[in-house]
Amino acid sequence: MDVTALARDLRTGNRRALARAITLVESTRADHRAAAVDLLEAVRDDGREALRIGLSGTPGVGKSTFIESFGMMLTARGLRVAVLAVDPSSARSGGSILGDKTRMDRLSRDPGAFIRPSPSGAQLGGVASRTREAARLCEAAGFDVILIETVGVGQSETAVAWMTDLFVLLLAPAGGDELQGVKRGIMEMADLILVNKADGDLKPAAMRTCADYAGALRLLRRRDYDPPDFPKAMTVSALEENGLEDAWGEMQTLDAWRREEGHRASRRAEQAQHWFEEDVRRALLAKLATPEAQEEMAGLGTDVAGGRLTSAEAARRMLAALEGQA
Incomplete structure (x- = not known):
């Protein structure tokens, strides 16, 4: 494989080159891994950065519907959006349906969007083993916003927070009370909590749930990389596309503050060191195979x-x- 040519095509925003590059970094073959390392080195210093947003939530909360509505709103603003959707793998066969893209039929046809489903494999934490590398390739291809949709498994799904700039947690109405809100794990990692399905008969329940979690967030210990008003809880309706503009405004506000205060750069440096250590652990485990x-x-x-x-x-x-x- 000509890594130099692939890196060149990737920088032009070629979607086929991006798909090939992600396939390369996800491969476990030794020769492909060596080529993937060369490719990542080739695009390391290109200076391109996207806003990486991690999205998590329980199955059925409407992650795919939210991503489609949210992504369509962003592309309408002229932004290029990449979606990395992680699909659970079977513990029996090892296979995955990879059906997230079919749920986003409008966004998948949008020329300003790119959707890539990937299997979780044996990786814990709600993401695939090479999701972070795939996000870096999307940045090199010139995308402005990268949405990483996790498997959606529960309170321990926090690995996505180690590869994104913002971590958004989607919740369903009547999903818990204040005690549920102060539980450690995924809740204390969230930057923004969005109570989805705030429409129709569920709207009153969504408002109560939002109030419960807003109260719970005030009980959590304040983090150094948050401005005074964050993290916060809001209601949205992905189906009716209500509240998406407000949610995007809050994400931009938080990201801008972290940029100005230097937290975004320091967080990315901390994340890079974390994944270096993870790569060493994986290499040691590979020796057992x-x-x-x-x-x-x-x-x-x-x-x-x-x-x-x-x-x-x-x-x-x-x-x-x-x-x-x-």
Whole structure:
């Protein structure tokens, strides 16, 4: 693969080149990983930055509907929008439906938008293993806003906060009370809480839920990288497209303040260091997947099961064997 030509096409905003580049970085083949590293190095210093927005919420809260309505609003303003949607993988077959794009039929036809579904694989935290790298490629392709839609699994889905500038949590009406709101985990990572489906018969419940969470947010410890009014809770209706302009205005306000105060740059530097450490962990775990390591693991596992070794001693021998391979 000609990485130089791919990087050149990527910088021109070529959608096919972007799709090929994301496929490359998601591949687990050794030669593809080497090419992906070269590609990411080639676009590292191009100076392009997009506003990265992470979107999470429970299944059925309307993430895809919100993204389509929100994305259409942004493209109407002349902004280029990339959507990286993470789809859950089956624990049995390992496959994914990757159907998020079909839910966004209007946005998928918009020339100012790019939608890429990816399987979560065995990755925890609601994102795919290479979502951050895919976001960097979207920046290199000249997109202005990158929306990262997580799997939607619950309160521990916080990995997306380590790869975005803003973290938006979507909630459904009557989804909890103030006690639910002060639980640690995903709630304390959110920059903006949007109570969706604030329309029709659900509007009164949405208003009450928003008030509950607004009160709960005041009980959380203030973060250094937030202005006085954040985080905050708001109501929106993705179906009727109400409240989207206000939500976008709040996102711009928060991002502008963090830029001026230097928090955005420092957060990105902290995130880069975090993912460097994650890449090292992945590389070490990959050593366990080699045939030699698997054979050694099987033998030691049999000894542990038979009571001939303790698990601690078997682990020590396994690590010694890996050091010998290195």
